[in-house]
Amino acid sequence: MTKSTDDHGPESGRRDFLMSAAAGAATGAAALVGGASAVGAQQPETMAQVAEAAEPAVVDVPAPTEAQLAREEGNVRPPAVTRGAMAPGSDLMVDVLRELGIEYVASNPGSSFEGLQESIINHGNPPNHMPEFITALHEMSAVDMAHGYAKATGKPMVALIHGVIGLTNATMGIYQAYYDRAPVVLLVGRDNTFIQTHTADDIAGLVRSFTKWDSHPTTLQGSFEAIHEAYNRAMTPPCAPTLVVLDTELQKEEAPGMQIPPLPALEVAGVGAEQAREIARGLLAADNPRINVGRLRTPEGVARAVELAELVGACTSSRAANGPNSFPNRHPLCGPGAVGEEYDYVLGLEAPGEQTALLGPHIRTVTDRDPTRIGLGGNRMMGRGFVPITPPPGENNVDVDAEASLAAIIEEVRRTLTAGTSREIEQRSASHAEANRAATVARVTAAAQAKRAGWNGSPIATARVYAELWPLIEDEDWCLSSGSRFSGAHHADLWALDKPYSFLGSSGAGGIGYGLGASVGAALAAKERGRFVINIQNDGDINYCPGALWTATHHRLPMLTIMHNNRAWHQELMFVAYMTGVRGRGTDRGHIGTTLRDPYISYAKMAEAYGMASEGPIEDPAELVAAYRRGIETVKGGEPYLIDVITQPR
Amino acid sequence: MKSILSGPRAIPLAGAIPLAGAILVGLAATAGAQMPMGEITGDAETGKQLYYDHACYGCHGYTGETGHQMKLVGSGFLLNEQTFIIYLRLRAEQNPILPSETMPNYPENALSDNEAKDLYAYIRTFADNAPPLEEIPTLNAIIESAAEPYSP
Numbered sequence: 001m002t003k004s005t006d007d008h009g010p011e012s013g014r015r016d017f018l019m020s021a022a023a024g025a026a027t028g029a030a031a032l033v034g035g036a037s038a039v040g041a042q043q044p045e046t047m048a049q050v051a052e053a054a055e056p057a058v059v060d061v062p063a064p065t066e067a068q069l070a071r072e073e074g075n076v077r078p079p080a081v082t083r084g085a086m087a088p089g090s091d092l093m094v095d096v097l098r099e100l101g102i103e104y105v106a107s108n109p110g111s112s113f114e115g116l117q118e119s120i121i122n123h124g125n126p127p128n129h130m131p132e133f134i135t136a137l138h139e140m141s142a143v144d145m146a147h148g149y150a151k152a153t154g155k156p157m158v159a160l161i162h163g164v165i166g167l168t169n170a171t172m173g174i175y176q177a178y179y180d181r182a183p184v185v186l187l188v189g190r191d192n193t194f195i196q197t198h199t200a201d202d203i204a205g206l207v208r209s210f211t212k213w214d215s216h217p218t219t220l221q222g223s224f225e226a227i228h229e230a231y232n233r234a235m236t237p238p239c240a241p242t243l244v245v246l247d248t249e250l251q252k253e254e255a256p257g258m259q260i261p262p263l264p265a266l267e268v269a270g271v272g273a274e275q276a277r278e279i280a281r282g283l284l285a286a287d288n289p290r291i292n293v294g295r296l297r298t299p300e301g302v303a304r305a306v307e308l309a310e311l312v313g314a315c316t317s318s319r320a321a322n323g324p325n326s327f328p329n330r331h332p333l334c335g336p337g338a339v340g341e342e343y344d345y346v347l348g349l350e351a352p353g354e355q356t357a358l359l360g361p362h363i364r365t366v367t368d369r370d371p372t373r374i375g376l377g378g379n380r381m382m383g384r385g386f387v388p389i390t391p392p393p394g395e396n397n398v399d400v401d402a403e404a405s406l407a408a409i410i411e412e413v414r415r416t417l418t419a420g421t422s423r424e425i426e427q428r429s430a431s432h433a434e435a436n437r438a439a440t441v442a443r444v445t446a447a448a449q450a451k452r453a454g455w456n457g458s459p460i461a462t463a464r465v466y467a468e469l470w471p472l473i474e475d476e477d478w479c480l481s482s483g484s485r486f487s488g489a490h491h492a493d494l495w496a497l498d499k500p501y502s503f504l505g506s507s508g509a510g511g512i513g514y515g516l517g518a519s520v521g522a523a524l525a526a527k528e529r530g531r532f533v534i535n536i537q538n539d540g541d542i543n544y545c546p547g548a549l550w551t552a553t554h555h556r557l558p559m560l561t562i563m564h565n566n567r568a569w570h571q572e573l574m575f576v577a578y579m580t581g582v583r584g585r586g587t588d589r590g591h592i593g594t595t596l597r598d599p600y601i602s603y604a605k606m607a608e609a610y611g612m613a614s615e616g617p618i619e620d621p622a623e624l625v626a627a628y629r630r631g632i633e634t635v636k637g638g639e640p641y642l643i644d645v646i647t648q649p650r
Numbered sequence: 651m652k653s654i655l656s657g658p659r660a661i662p663l664a665g666a667i668p669l670a671g672a673i674l675v676g677l678a679a680t681a682g683a684q685m686p687m688g689e690i691t692g693d694a695e696t697g698k699q700l701y702y703d704h705a706c707y708g709c710h711g712y713t714g715e716t717g718h719q720m721k722l723v724g725s726g727f728l729l730n731e732q733t734f735i736i737y738l739r740l741r742a743e744q745n746p747i748l749p750s751e752t753m754p755n756y757p758e759n760a761l762s763d764n765e766a767k768d769l770y771a772y773i774r775t776f777a778d779n780a781p782p783l784e785e786i787p788t789l790n791a792i793i794e795s796a797a798e799p800y801s802p
Contacts, residue, residue, distance in 0.1 A: 332800050437797065444796040448789040452780035454715035461716050464788075471791045494792050498802040570708065577705040581754025587761065588703040590754075649708050650717040 087258075089220040090119035090251040096227050096260050098130045102158055102185070104149065104524050106134040106142035106551075108169075110162020112189030112198065115251030117160070131158065134524065134555060136517075137547025139166045143173025143184065143241075144517025144545070145524065150182040151324045151504040152479055152525035154298030156234050160187045163198040167206050172511055175374075177241050178210040180508025181295075181363060183234035184241040185227070186211070191248040204243050209370040212240035212363065220253055224260050232266050237360040237401045239297060270404035271358065279347060279356055279405075280412035284421055286345035288337065288428070289314040293327035294350035294402075297360075299500035301325060301403030305349055308406055309333045311413050313425035315432045317351065321492035323505025328498035333429065335436030349402035360401035447493035459646045460621045465536065465562060466490035468624045472632055477531035481522035482515035483507055486538050486571065487564040488650060501525070512569075513544025516561075520548045523557035523640070532558035532635040539596060540569040542603065549610040552640040560635045561642040562628075563603045565617065566649045568595040573649075607642035616644025687722065688730020690771045692764070697772030700765055709753070714776035718753075722776060734770045735763060 093116055097105070105120055107113075121128045136142035142159040149157045161170050167188055177184045186207075192199050200206070204214035213233045215226040223246060230242040271279070283289045291314045293305050302325050309316050309327070315337030318327035327334055348357035451463035467490065479499070480491055483506035497503050504522060507514035519535035526533050542549075542563070552559050568591075577590035591597070607614035613634055615627055627643045634641040701707060714720035722728055727737040738756040756766070783789060 328800075328802055330796070330800050331802075441793065441797050445793050448786075448793055449783055451789060452783060452786060453719055454711055454713060454779070455781055455786060456779060457711070457713050457715060459712055461711075463716075467788050467792060470795065471788060474795055496795070498800070568708075573705060574708050577708060578754045581756060581760070584755065584757035584760055587705070587754055587756055590705045590708075648711045648716040650711075 087254055087256045088115060088119060088251065089223070089253040089255045089258075090115040091123040092220065092255055092258060092260050093223060093227065093246070093251070094119045094123050094131070096224050097158065098124065099260065099263055100228070100231050102131045102156070102231075103528070104134050104145075105131045105158040105160050105187075106136045106145040106521070106524075107160035108136045108139050108142055108162070108166065110166050110189055110198075111194060112163045112191040112248050113160055113187070113246065113251065115248060116187070116189070116246065119251075134551065136551055138545045139169035140171075140173040140513065141517040141520070141545045141548045141551065143170045143177060143186070144514050145521035145548070145551070146184040146186075147173060147177040147180065147182045147508075147514070148481055148504060148518030148521030149525050150177070150184055150239075150521075151180070151518075152481070152501045152522040154183075154300070154325065154500070156183045156185045156231060157521070157524070158185045158187055161189070163188065163190050163203055164200050164206065165198055167203060171207055171210075172513065173517065174207050174241050175210045176508040176511050176514055178212075178363065178508070180505070181237075181239045182241070182508070183239040185230050185234055186241055186243040187227070188243060188245045189248060189251075190216075190245050194248075203245050207241075207243065209372045209374045210241075211243050211369070212238070214243040214245070216245040216247075217250070218247075220250060220255055220258065221261070223250055228261070228264055232264060235266055235297075236268055237297060237404075238363040240363050268401050268404040270406070270408055271398065271400050273408065275398065276405065276408035276412045279409050280416060282345045282355055283308075283312040283314060283347060283409075284413060284416060286314075286343075288339045288343050289345040289347070290316065290337070290343040291327075292317045292346060292348045292351035292353055292357075294319050294348070295323050295505075296325040296350060296403045297401070298325060298403065301406065302327065302500045304403065304406035304410065306331065308410050308413065310429070311410065311417070311425075313429040313432065314347075315436065318497075319351070320497035320502060321489070323503065325500045328496075330440060330496040330498050332433030332436055335432070335439045338428070338431035338435040349406075353396065355396055357397045358400055358402035358405050359397055360403075361399060444494065451490065451494070454648060456621060457648070458619045458621065459566070459648050460619065460624065461648050462488035462564065462650060463490045463494075464621050464624065465564065465645060465647060467494055468621075469534065469562075469628060470495055472625070472628050473534070476632070476636075477529075478502075479504065479522050479526055479531060479533050480536070481519040481533045481559075482535045482537055482541075484536060486650070487536050487647070501531075512538075512541050515541040516548045517545055519559055519561070520552050520557060523552060523559035524555070526558055527556075527638075532560060532632070535559055535561045537561045537563050539563060539565045539567065539601065539603065542606075543596075543601070546606060546610070549607055549612050549640075549642070553611040556638050557640050558635040558638055559640040560628075560631045561607070561640065562631070563616065563642065563644045564647050565601075565603060565644055566647050567597055567600060568649065570594075570649045603642060603644040612640050612642055614642040614644065616642075617646050618643065619646045687728075687774070688732070690767075690774055691731065692767030692769070692771035694768070694771040694775050696765075697768035697770065700761070700769045701772050704756070704761065704769075705754075706769070713779070714773060715779065720773060720776055722774065728770075728773065731767050731770050734773075735766045738766055 107117070109117065117133065120131060120133045134145065136145065139161050142161065146157045146159045159170065161167050174186065188203055190199055190203055204211070204216065208214065213230065215229065217223040217226045223244070226244045230244045234240065234242045289312055291305070291309050293316050296302055296305060305327055310333065314333065316327045316334050318329045318334050320326040320329040346354040348359070350359060351357065451467055454461035455464055465487065474496070479501045480503045484491055485506060491497065491503060504518065515535065515537055519533055519537070523533040573590060573594040576594050577587060580587045580590045602617065604614040604616040615630070618624060618627055624645070631641040631643050709718045710720050711717050720728065727733055738761065739758065761769070
C-alpha cells in the first residue's frame with residue numbers, strides 16, 4: 001500500500017519550506033549550531049535576507065514552536081510519566097527484519113526513525129542482535145557498507161536513512177549499488193510534522209531513477225508487507241536497491257496483539273523443463289563442452305555451477321578476477337582445458353555461450369522508473385565490472401536467470417547420465433585438470449617475471465604490495481574487498497580466487513569513495529564467518545568518508561587496510577597532464593588539483609585518530625612483510641588495522 | 651573531422667603531417683632492434699627534477715620501471731637525444747600522431763631542447779634493477795602455490 005497524497009499539498013509544502021528556511025536562518029538553524037546568543041546576533045540581517053528572497057509568501061511563515069526548537073537542540077526531557085508496557089509497531093518491524101535474516105542495519109542517526117532505532121537496540125532477546133545497529137558516520141558509508149556486505153554474502157543488509165537530507169547524502173552509494181546489481185534494502189525515515197526541509201511528499205522520488213522499487217506504506221500491516229517485498233525484489237534479478245519509506249508515527253504506533261505476516265517465498269524463475277533437458281543433452285553429447293561463467297547472484301549459485309561443470313566434465317571460464325560469485329579460478333576445470341579451444345557445446349551462465357547463454361534480466365529493463373535516463377545512460381557503457389552489459393547478439397541468448405536454472409539442468413544431467421558417459425567425463429576431466437594446472441603455472445610464472453620490475457624500488461611497486469601478501473594469506477580465509485583497478489589488480493595474476501567472496505570487484509559506477517565503506521560491509525560479513533577482509537585502499541577514495549574507519553574500530557571488525565598511497569587522484573593527474581601537453585601550455589602544472597601533496601596526508605595518524613591500530617608510512621619494501629604479519633595477527637584477533645604504504649602511481 | 655582515437659578522448663586529426671607520422675612510425679619500428687645509444691649532453695640531476703615536475707613518473711613510475719615501463723634497450727624513441735626530442739615535439743606540434751591517450755605532448759614552450767636533453771640524461775640512468783626471479787622468494791612461493799592441488 002502506497003501513500004499517494006498527504007496533508008501537505010504543493011502550496012502548503014512551499015509555505016512549510018519557507019517556514020523552515022526562515023526558522024532555520026533566523027532561529028532554528030543558527031540555534032542548532034550556535035546556541036541562543038548566535039541567534040540574537042544574526043537574526044535581523046538574516047531575516048531581512050530571507051524575507052527579501054522569499055517575497056511574497058514569506059508573510060505567512062509561522063515561527064517554529066518551542067517544542068520543535070527544543071527537540072532540535074536536544075533539550076528534550078523525558079516525560080514525567082513513562083509507560084511501563086508498550087507494543088510499538090517498530091518492534092514488529094524489527095521482528096520482520098529478524099525473520100528475513102537481516103544481520104545488520106547501518107545507519108547515521110536521524111530524527112525520523114528514533115522509533116525503529118530504539119526497537120533495534122532494545123527489542124528482542126538478546127537486544128541489538130539480528131539485526132545489530134551499526135553506527136555509520138555518513139549515509140553514503142552506510143549504503144556502501146550494505147553494498148559490500150551484499151557482494152560478500154549474496155544477501156541484503158539494511159541501510160537506515162534519515163529523510164531528505166540523509167537520503168541526499170546516500171545517493172552516491174545507492175547509485176553505485178544499483179549499477180553493481182547489489183541487493184540492498186533501504187529504509188528511509190520520514191517525519192512529516194517536524195523539520196520541513198527534511199521531509200517530502202515523495203522522498204523516494206529523489207532516488208527513483210536508480211532504485212528498483214519503492215513503497216511508502218500508510219499502515220503498520222502495509223509496512224511489514226513492504227519490507228518483505230523490498231527484500232524479495234532486491235534479491236530477485238535484476239538485483240538492485242529497494243526502498244521503503246517509514247513514517248515516524250507509524251514506527252511509534254501501538255500494535256498490541258498484532259502479528260507480522262508470513263514471509264512470502266522468494267521465487268526466481270529459471271529455464272523450463274524442456275530447455276533444461278536440451279541443455280543437459282547438449283552438455284552430455286558434446287565431446288568437449290565448455291561453460292562460461294560470469295557473475296552469479298549468490299554463493300549458492302557458484303556451488304551449483306561447480307557441481308554442473310564437474311558432472312559433465314566441462315572446462316570453464318571465470319570472472320572471479322573481476323568480482324564476486326564466479327567460478328573458482330584455480331579449480332581444475334577452470335581454464336582452456338586439454339583439447340584446446342575446439343568446444344562443441346558452449347553454455348554461458350550470465351556470460352556469452354555459443355549454443356546457449358542464460359542471461360538474467362538486467363536492470364536496464366526497469367525503464368519506467370527512470371525518466372531522467374540516468375540509469376539507462378550509464379548502462380550503455382558499463383555493467384558488471386566494466387564489461388559492456390549488452391549481451392553479444394545471439395539467437396541462443398535466453399533471458400532467464402542462470403543461477404535459478406542450474407538445479408533443473410543438474411537434475412536432468414543426473415537423470416540421463418550413463419555409466420559409459422561418466423567414464424568419458426572422468427577421463428576428460430582428468431585431462432582438463434592436468435592441462436589447466438600447467439596453463440595456470442605458466443600464466444603465473446609469466447606474471448611473476450613481469451612483477452619483478454621495480455621490486456626493490458621506493459616508492460613501493462604496487463605489484464609487490466599484492467605479492468608479499470599472498471604467502472601470508474594463502475592458507476587463511478580472506479576476502480579482498482575494495483576495487484583493485486587503480487592499484488594494479490595484481491591479485492588477478494598472482495592470487496587464487498577460489499571463494500565466491502575472494503574478490504568483491506569495483507564500485508559499480510566508477511565513483512570514488514566506495515572502497516572503505518564497502519570494505520567495512522565486507523568485514524561485517526566476515527566477522528561472524530571466521531574470515532578477515534583485506535582492503536587495498538586508494539588514498540583518494542578514503543578521503544570521501546574516512547569516518548568508516550571509526551565504524552570498523554567501534555564494531556571490532558576484522559579489516560586489514562593497506563593504503564595504496566600514491567598521493568594523487570592519479571587517473572585525473574594523467575588526464576590533466578595529457579591535456580596540458582595537447583594544448584602546449586605548461587606540462588609542469590598538471591599536478592594542480594590532482595595531487596595530495598603539500599601537505600602529505602598521514603593515513604596512519606588518520607586511523608589512529610579514529611582509534612584504529614596502524615603503522616606507516618612505509619617506503620622501504622623490505623618492511624612490508626613484517627607490517628603485514630602484524631596486521632594479519634591483529635585482524636585475526638578481531639580488530640582492524642591500517643598500514644600506510646607509499647606506492648608507485650600505478 | 652576524422653579522429654585518431656575512438657571514444658570520448660578522440661583527438662582531431664586535422665593538421666597531422668604525413669611526414670611526421672612517417673618519422674614516428676619509423677622510430678617505433680626500430681623498437682626491438684639492438685642499436686647503440688647516443689651521446690648524453692644533458693644533466694641527469696636537473697632531469698630528475700623535470701621528470702617529477704612534468705609528471706613523467708605518473709605513467710612510468712619514479713624509476714621508469716613500473717606502469718608503462720621505459721625500456722631503454724630496443725626503444726627507437728630513446729635511441730638518442732634527437733630521437734627523444736623529435737618524439738616529444740612531433741606529438742606536440744603536429745598533433746598527436748600515434749594513438750595514445752597516456753603520453754602527453756611536450757612542445758618547446760613547455761620543455762625546451764636543453765630541458766629535454768636533461769630529462770633524457772636522467773632517463774638514461776634508469777637501469778633494469780629487477781632481481782632475477784630465483785632471487786625473489788615471494789614470487790617463487792606464488793608460483794609454487796599455483797602448482798599445488800586445488801583446495802578451496
